[in-house]
Amino acid sequence: MKKFISVALVLGMSASLAACTSTGQDAGSGGEDVVVVEGFGAEYETLFKENIAKPFTKETGIQVKYRAGGSGAETYAAIRAANGDPGFDLAVMTYFELDQGYQDHLLAPVTKKQVPNMANVPQKLQEHTYGVGAIHDVQQVSLMYNRDDFPKPPTSWDVMWSPKYGKGTLIFNPSNILGVYALLNLADMGGGGIDNMGPAFKRTEEMAKHALATPTTSAEAVPYMAKETATAFPYFDGRAAIYAKTNNYDFTVPAEGTYAHLGSLGIPDGASHKDNAYKLIDYWLSKKVQERWAHAYNVGPAITGLTFPADFAAKHITTPEKLDEVKIADAATVNKNRTEWQQEWQEAVR
Missing domain, CATH: 3.40.190.10 (Periplasmic binding protein-like II)
Incomplete structure (x- = not known):
């Protein structure tokens, strides 16, 4: 486990x-x-x-x-x-x-x-x-990153799977809407999408092998920024802008795009x-x-x-x-499937 x-x-x-x-x-x-x-x-x-x-x-x-x-x-x-x-x-x-x-x-x-x-x-x-x-x-889902780990802004969401940086990533629970967007990004990157979320759970399972934590709320990421143990993780640009002023972190939108x-x-x-x-x-x-x-x-x-x-x-x-x-x-699709997605996410990080 x-x-x-x-x-x-x-x-x-x-x-x-x-x-x-x-x-x-x-x-x-x-x-x-x-x-x-x-x-x-x-x-x-x-x-x-x-x-x-x-x-x-x-x-x-x-x-x-x-x-x-x-x-x-x-x-x-x-x-x-x-x-x-x-x-x-x-x-x-x-x-x-x-x-x-x-x-x-x-x-x-x-x-x-x-x-x-x-x-x-x-x-x-x-x-x-x-x-x-x-x-x-x-708002938009940005990639928050530790400035010490990334002297230059990372250009891809893939850094969260990198052996060098993956140990410090955060996987947000889809009970929080930030976790839903993170799954959608993973699905898109894996060749799936909102109607084919399989690639998202596969990539989540891979990331869970080395991830730092699985926060339920965006506020739960703050202690990891304060301790500078987090490397890269998804975060809304509104909060990201606040913590970029008070912590050793910055944020960017990777080349693959975002929600x-x-x-x-x-x-x-x-x-x-x-x-x-x-x-x-x-x-x-x-x-x-x-x-x-x-x-x-x-x-x-x-x-x-x-x-x-x-x-x-x-x-x-x-x-x-x-x-x-x-x-x-699409809000209707998310509302319809969110409970099922959360159950599959729990299986992926177990």
């Missing part, structure tokens, strides 16, 4: 506790001048309040009540459990949850009529909103303040806010027509041309 350095899985419990906690004085519906937002915790909450909530309230007079929850999947589970009326008006999720909400008829329609700034969102992104949400930022990850906003069908939720989405998609959010969260914008400094643009998806280069996984 292959042995891995164990990872303490306390984040799930923390997320569950956070989901029950409101950061506002009143997370309920209140009056008509409020919008209740359910989103991610930790640094996301801080960035949202400073860059979105406070200036939105100043501009519109609408108070934003923020509830720090868990992952997008956990937030959508709350919507489903409440049959579309979970007690909040706007959910920060991913496009995988938008697809599920469309299938379940539990999310309200989101169109250009209600959100005029959606007109500035590229068609490639609009195709993944399913008429029930909006994309508000774009985009779409941050999304959805409105539960039973929301009490839909009009205010639409206004907040439209505000978030405005040019000034998209630029501010991109810099704050280290992500690509969801609209076109913005200009970024060269060093930022080199690391993130900031132009239509860069967006065209990345792959976007």
Whole structure:
């Protein structure tokens, strides 16, 4: 049996506790001048309040009540459990949850009529909103690497199998969406794809013979960066940019290409303040806010027509041309097969 350095899985419990906690004085519906937002915790909450909530309230007079929850999947589970009326008006999720909400008829329609700034969102992104949400930022799966191991940026994902570097790679569990993207990349490299994942599990089994650890969340990679024991591993560019400033690591996109990850906003069908939720989405998609959010969260914008400094643009998806280069996984296929993929992944790393 292959042995891995164990990872303490306390984040799930923390997320569950956070989901029950409101950061506002009143997370309920209140009056008509409020919008209740359910989103991610930790640094996301801080960035949202400073860059979105406070200036939105100043501009519109609408108070934003923020509830720090868990992952997008956990937030959508709350919507489903409440049959579309979970007690909040706007959910920060991913496009995988938008697809599920469309299938379940539990999310309200989101169109250009209600959100005029959606007109500035590229068609490639609009195709993944399913008429029930909006994309508000774009990330990509990058290759994080130790600068000491790689004086020059690695050019291929294959370094994770190299005898020289493989001992320090991290294999992310597909219970985390980062692990799903990693599998899709492996499938593509092995001649398969989203409809033929066999090559991904074969390569995972090979990598598991020497891998350093199998994290369940992206945060679990941080200690390995702090100790500099990790060599190369997949990581979202948003977090990668943060840790590239505080650790001896940098990130790049290998020549084989990568997948985009779409941050999304959805409105539960039973929301009490839909009009205010639409206004907040439209505000978030405005040019000034998209630029501010991109810099704050280290992500690509969801609209076109913005200009970024060269060093930022080199690391993130900031132009239509860069967006065209990345792959976007079919959400329905991922949602349908994710449980099975996780089971096969567990067999591969055993």
